[in-house]
Amino acid sequence: MIAGSSEENIELKTQTLGMRILKEDESHSSRFFSEHFWSKTFLKLSLRYPKLKVEMFRFVDVLPSLRTKKEITEHFVLYLINKDTEISNWVRPFLRNVLSAFPISYFFGMMIRAAVLRTSGNFIAGINFEDAKTRLQNLRKEESVFTLDVLGEAALSEKEAVAYQKQYLDILKSLDSFAGSESTRYGTCPFVNVSVKCSSLYSQISSLATEESVSALKERLRPILRLAKEKNYFINLDAEQFDYKEILLSLAEEIFSEPEFAAYPHFGIVIQTYLKNSQKDLIRILEYSKNRNTPITVRLVKGAYWEYEVIRSREKGWETPVFENKEETDFNYETCAKMLLDSYPRILSAFASHNIRSLSAILAYAEIKEIPKRDFEIQMLYGMGNSYKFVFKRMGYRIREYTPLGEFLPGMAYLVRRLLENTSNQGFLQNFITGRMDYSRLLKNPEESIHAKLS
Numbered sequence: 315m316i317a318g319s320s321e322e323n324i325e326l327k328t329q330t331l332g333m334r335i336l337k338e339d340e341s342h343s344s345r346f347f348s349e350h351f352w353s354k355t356f357l358k359l360s361l362r363y364p365k366l367k368v369e370m371f372r373f374v375d376v377l378p379s380l381r382t383k384k385e386i387t388e389h390f391v392l393y394l395i396n397k398d399t400e401i402s403n404w405v406r407p408f409l410r411n412v413l414s415a416f417p418i419s420y421f422f423g424m425m426i427r428a429a430v431l432r433t434s435g436n437f438i439a440g441i442n443f444e445d446a447k448t449r450l451q452n453l454r455k456e457e458s459v460f461t462l463d464v465l466g467e468a469a470l471s472e473k474e475a476v477a478y479q480k481q482y483l484d485i486l487k488s489l490d491s492f493a494g495s496e497s498t499r500y501g502t503c504p505f506v507n508v509s510v511k512c513s514s515l516y517s518q519i520s521s522l523a524t525e526e527s528v529s530a531l532k533e534r535l536r537p538i539l540r541l542a543k544e545k546n547y548f549i550n551l552d553a554e555q556f557d558y559k560e561i562l563l564s565l566a567e568e569i570f571s572e573p574e575f576a577a578y579p580h581f582g583i584v585i586q587t588y589l590k591n592s593q594k595d596l597i598r599i600l601e602y603s604k605n606r607n608t609p610i611t612v613r614l615v616k617g618a619y620w621e622y623e624v625i626r627s628r629e630k631g632w633e634t635p636v637f638e639n640k641e642e643t644d645f646n647y648e649t650c651a652k653m654l655l656d657s658y659p660r661i662l663s664a665f666a667s668h669n670i671r672s673l674s675a676i677l678a679y680a681e682i683k684e685i686p687k688r689d690f691e692i693q694m695l696y697g698m699g700n701s702y703k704f705v706f707k708r709m710g711y712r713i714r715e716y717t718p719l720g721e722f723l724p725g726m727a728y729l730v731r732r733l734l735e736n737t738s739n740q741g742f743l744q745n746f747i748t749g750r751m752d753y754s755r756l757l758k759n760p761e762e763s764i765h766a767k768l769s
């Protein structure tokens with residue numbers, strides 16, 4: 315055991331670091347979310363009125379399919395005014411009449427569409443690379459790096475899947491002006507990093523046909539990995555629904571070991587700690603990385619599909635693959651992070667979270683283990699946690715921003731997921747919308763909460 319690594323010591327260091335980060339940010343806390351009026355209003359209303367929130371999400375979901383301003387207003391009335399929400403019964407008839415009258419219906423529809431577009435613009439950097447270029451350059455000026463993501467999941471046809479593959483290839487070809495890398499103790503870390511959603515690369519991906527899915531995905535992925543290798547860029551395979559987990563793990567193990575890729579150090583995968591069996595998967599990947607001789611990188615996340623996994627497994631009568639207590643996910647996140655740091659440099663890590671408690675626990679442990687600050691990275695989503703990004707950068711850590719590119723329509727699923735995270739009652743981020751900044755609660759050890767619930 316290394317000096318100073320007792321559990322109490324790590325916790326003490328976590329609390330001290332966490333306090334320091336929260337206090338350093340204090341003067342900027344209003345910047346945690348974008349200053350945009352519409353985003354703030356939307357998030358605040360979602361938190362205050364749960365029934366309205368459900369209908370707002372339904373409305374946002376159908377919005378891309380609505381063609382005219384009138385249709386937008388009609389659906390707004392249908393979902394938010396006519397349904398059982400917290401809007402007072404006294405006001406409903408008035409709102410319904412006013413919004414149905416022309417030209418109010420036209421202008422209101424226009425305003426709603428613009429507001430939702432504006433909100434998605436906070437989280438999506440641009441329609442395509444050219445559109446996002448200035449924002450990407452700004453990130454670099456602010457000393458952040460990025461991982462680019464092409465929005466859209468689950469291609470519905472092979473034509474669509476091939477088009478996605480082309481989009482990834484085009485992006486890789488256009489990033490020359492961002493090329494370069496940073497030296498670290500273990501080697502180098504490329505500035506350019508691209509996140510790939512494999513379900514967008516093969517329309518028939520299915521857990522009922524794992525071998526076929528892996529084989530088809532290898533075909534689609536090879537040209538992308540080849541080009542990335544040629545340009546010394548990093549490719550990450552994002553984690554998706556639980557159903558695809560085995561496909562993605564097998565795919566990574568097989569393709570990263572192919573002779574042309576086996577010695578390339580800039581590939582990564584994702585482990586989701588809301589999964590009950592994530593520690594088992596992590597051990598499997600740690601072994602794999604060790605045997606490969608060239609390390610891969612694990613991005614550690616909690617998991618973005620929690621509601622989906624719970625609803626789906628309940629619907630099917632299956633045991634849910636995810637923890638159902640937030641503290642268990644949080645505690646598992648810290649445990650997995652320690653497992654990763656214990657295996658450094660045979661495996662490299664990226665810690666993707668906006669939770670200051672989770673990140674402080676990791677930074678405290680890395681400090682005790684004397685792992686250099688630039689030998690792992692902190693990842694956050696584009697448009698979220700900006701003031702914390704500054705604090706971490708000032709402390710000397712590398713911040714990589716997960717930066718989506720895409721059209722409004724496929725971007726909707728992404729936007730809705732981000733908004734759900736921001737307004738979830740159990741989520742760390744809701745504290746910043748409500749302004750409930752009780753530091754000791756924000757930094758509470760999740761293990762303590764689990765024990766408290768059990769006793």
Ligand SMILES: Cc1cc2nc3c(=O)[nH]c(=O)nc-3n(C[C@H](O)[C@H](O)[C@H](O)COP(=O)(O)OP(=O)(O)OC[C@H]3O[C@@H](n4cnc5c(N)ncnc54)[C@H](O)[C@@H]3O)c2cc1C
Pocket residue numbers: 551552553554584586588615616617618619620636637638639640641642643666667668669672693694695714715716735740741742743
């Ligand atoms: C840079 C970056 C890259 C990402 N890449 C991916 C990816 O490839 N795949 C992916 O799936 N996600 C990805 N995510 C999203 C991530 O998984 C989380 O959803 C998100 O970061 C919120 O977690 P948090 O630690 O920031 O916040 P917190 O508020 O601390 O945690 C919220 C998370 O806790 C979990 N949770 C919520 N309620 C419960 C409950 N009742 N019981 C158990 N657990 C619960 C959920 O995972 C939820 O997202 C990424 C996030 C970032 C920042």
